[in-house]
Amino acid sequence: MSAGGTPAAARRLTRRRFIGAGSAVVGVGAIAAVGWPLLQGQGRPGHLLPSQVPLPRPYQVPLPVPPVLEPARSDGTSDSYEITQHQADLHILPGLRTRAWTYGGSFPGPTIVSRSGRRTVVRHRNELPQPVVVHLHGGHTPAASDGYPVDLVMPVSGGGDPMAGMDMPGMDGMPRMSGDIAHGERSYTYPVNQRAATLWYHDHRMGFTGPGVWKGLAGFHLVHDDEEDALPLPRGERDIPLMIADRSFAADGSFRYPAIDPAMHRAGVTDAYTNGVLGDVVLVNGAPWPVLQADRVRYRLRLLNASNARDYRLELSPQPPGGAAFVQIGGDGGLLARPVRHDALELSPAERLDVVVDFSRYRPGTKVRLINRFGSGPTSEVMRFDLSPSGRPPADDSHVPDQLSELAALDPGKAAVTRTFAFQQSEKGGWTINGELYQPGRTLARPKLGTTEVWRFVSDFHHPVHLHLEHFQVVSRNDADPGPYDAGWKDTVSLRPSEAVEVVTRFTDYPGKFMLHCHNLEHEDMAMMADFVTE
Numbered sequence: 001m002s003a004g005g006t007p008a009a010a011r012r013l014t015r016r017r018f019i020g021a022g023s024a025v026v027g028v029g030a031i032a033a034v035g036w037p038l039l040q041g042q043g044r045p046g047h048l049l050p051s052q053v054p055l056p057r058p059y060q061v062p063l064p065v066p067p068v069l070e071p072a073r074s075d076g077t078s079d080s081y082e083i084t085q086h087q088a089d090l091h092i093l094p095g096l097r098t099r100a101w102t103y104g105g106s107f108p109g110p111t112i113v114s115r116s117g118r119r120t121v122v123r124h125r126n127e128l129p130q131p132v133v134v135h136l137h138g139g140h141t142p143a144a145s146d147g148y149p150v151d152l153v154m155p156v157s158g159g160g161d162p163m164a165g166m167d168m169p170g171m172d173g174m175p176r177m178s179g180d181i182a183h184g185e186r187s188y189t190y191p192v193n194q195r196a197a198t199l200w201y202h203d204h205r206m207g208f209t210g211p212g213v214w215k216g217l218a219g220f221h222l223v224h225d226d227e228e229d230a231l232p233l234p235r236g237e238r239d240i241p242l243m244i245a246d247r248s249f250a251a252d253g254s255f256r257y258p259a260i261d262p263a264m265h266r267a268g269v270t271d272a273y274t275n276g277v278l279g280d281v282v283l284v285n286g287a288p289w290p291v292l293q294a295d296r297v298r299y300r301l302r303l304l305n306a307s308n309a310r311d312y313r314l315e316l317s318p319q320p321p322g323g324a325a326f327v328q329i330g331g332d333g334g335l336l337a338r339p340v341r342h343d344a345l346e347l348s349p350a351e352r353l354d355v356v357v358d359f360s361r362y363r364p365g366t367k368v369r370l371i372n373r374f375g376s377g378p379t380s381e382v383m384r385f386d387l388s389p390s391g392r393p394p395a396d397d398s399h400v401p402d403q404l405s406e407l408a409a410l411d412p413g414k415a416a417v418t419r420t421f422a423f424q425q426s427e428k429g430g431w432t433i434n435g436e437l438y439q440p441g442r443t444l445a446r447p448k449l450g451t452t453e454v455w456r457f458v459s460d461f462h463h464p465v466h467l468h469l470e471h472f473q474v475v476s477r478n479d480a481d482p483g484p485y486d487a488g489w490k491d492t493v494s495l496r497p498s499e500a501v502e503v504v505t506r507f508t509d510y511p512g513k514f515m516l517h518c519h520n521l522e523h524e525d526m527a528m529m530a531d532f533v534t535e
């Protein structure tokens with residue numbers, strides 16, 4: 001597809017059609033229409049890494065909710081936070097200690113809450129044994145604070161090799177590039193000129209994002225704004241972020257990970273795991289198969305798939321009478337124009353779905369499991385909501401309005417450029433974009449700030465494709481309508497085998513070097529990333 005042209009498929013997609021997709025009432029039946037059954041079973045990414053300890057019974061521990069971080073300082077325009085990254089012994093499985101890499105001593109890390117329009121500055125201090133990089137996923141962030149994968153924060157202790165991980169398969173003889181190296185600490189500045197949304201922050205070190213996140217480097221970052229505050233949605237203790245992440249445990253209680261080189265001089269996982277690492281324990285907010293004691297009222301659940309490679313298809317069991325258990329109100333980039341009803345939710349790595357569940361539809365005392373239809377055995381269970389046995393639920397004046405947000409649909413017909421990015425496995429080993437293994441400084445696209453572009457992603461395998469800097473709108477899948485989970489603004493799109501997904505975005509505000517990559521973290525570490533430069 002030539003640069004400068006407008007693809008026929010994009011031209012056919014009108015504004016009306018985009019909005020239509022976002023407001024459709026979609027049940028399980030509609031899924032066949034997008035070709036999903038082909039992909040059940042084979043084609044699902046990843047390989048199971050068994051734990052070396054007995055797994056606990058599900059539904060024995062309460063759901064933790066990560067604490068909200070207090071700012072160290074605030075003034076008229078900004079809030080400053082401080083996070084020390086350090087190892088901590090966590091109690092995740094009964095009777096075992098898990099030595100984790102943490103943001104401030106917990107997994108997930110503390111939740112940062114920002115107000116749209118107020119600058120947020122987060123100073124990270126690295127007391128871990130290895131370099132780190134922090135990325136605010138979904139942030140509209142200037143390049144210097146975006147967590148470019150070689151802009152390392154070296155350990156305070158002075159350990160770790162800044163050039164480790166540069167030896168990707170097929171990269172022999174290529175020039176090594178070091179980034180902007182900070183020693184011990186770095187401040188990341190987020191203007192937060194963006195709408196309310198569920199963002200998250202996580203490690204992004206070149207070659208080692210998979211092990212970094214697996215060991216615990218992930219947390220929520222929520223943005224609020226006036227538009228969202230004005231809606232009668234569930235709030236306070238009825239607005240709960242849920243970080244779903246699978247993990248495996250080694251005999252000593254630590255997180256088990258199949259790194260080729262546990263000392264972290266070389267990046268990558270052992271051969272069986274190059275499609276992605278799957279754990280056999282499902283953690284929600286860091287606890288295995290937890291339970292929330294819930295009232296029979298509406299709850300807002302902000303679901304994040306923080307797994308390295310695992311996909312979920314979530315359902316409530318039992319389903320509420322009449323189905324449509326989940327009313328989706330938002331996605332990666334905040335509120336949808338109108339709510340979308342679902343019987344099931346599909347979530348690939350890094351995606352978020354913001355849903356309201358009305359537990360008053362169940363009888364008092366019902367135990368409602370959140371299950372995963374893409375899992376098997378222990379990974380088919382996620383968490384449970386134990387509803388209060390009392391016949392009279394507390395007051396609930398929340399509801400989900402039919403109109404949630406003014407959502408301007410971008411017009412793909414106005415795109416200045418259409419670019420195609422092919423996500424493929426390399427014969428040399430590793431994962432490529434347009435035939436290239438990632439190399440810092442090699443630019444695959446130069447979008448002009450202030451212009452709209454259509455990006456077309458094509459693939460051989462399942463890849464959750466993530467764009468930094470901007471959210472986008474999905475315009476088509478295989479030249480047909482977007483899928484049931486594509487509504488609204490997104491920053492990560494689930495690209496399935498042999499699919500072509502077109503997205504439209506507008507590049508704004510910040511010139512510099514940003515990332516496009518697969519968010520299957522083993523694919524990302526094995527070089528399925530690209531730079532693009534806005535100018």
Ligand code: C2O
Pocket residue numbers: 135137202204350466468515517519
């Ligand atoms: Cu969530 Cu570039 O990553």
Ligand code: CU
Pocket residue numbers: 431462463464518519520523524528
């Ligand atoms: Cu991938």
